Amino acid sequence: MLCAAVLDGCASASRDAAFRNREVELFRARQDASVSCSSTVxxxxxxxxxxxFIKTHSASRIIRADDTVVETADPHSFGFVYLAATKSPIDDGNTLIQLRAMCRGMYDSDGNAALMYSTCAKSIVEVEGAFRAWMGPAR
Incomplete structure (x- = not known):
């Protein structure tokens, strides 16, 4: 009985560490999923x-697009990435465009990893990483 409890504790600690590491990876990818520009053109x-990029990489269609926001609908199924972006002025006079990738079923209602967490996290990191390459020299 004690062995089972110890093994369960080790597995839980391992899962917690993997979750924390993936959250750091997601945070970094989110920070990198932005570009700045200076001229209007x-x-x-x-x-x-x-x-x-959003139209090409989101699992769902664009439901709102204007001069400051582009967003897609929530997908009907779990485990699919959907996207939003904002465009806003920043202190140095430039404009910042930020992409945000989301995935239905990634977190449960209390913020813990849900069933689709690993699939979603991997997909989000890939999509947010591809954004800067897609944007080319506009950085």
């Missing part, structure tokens, strides 16, 4: 590329 081009 560059920002309009970057915003159009952002919308194109």
């Amino acid at each position: 560059d920002c309009e081009r970057a915003w159009a590329r952002t919308r194109s």
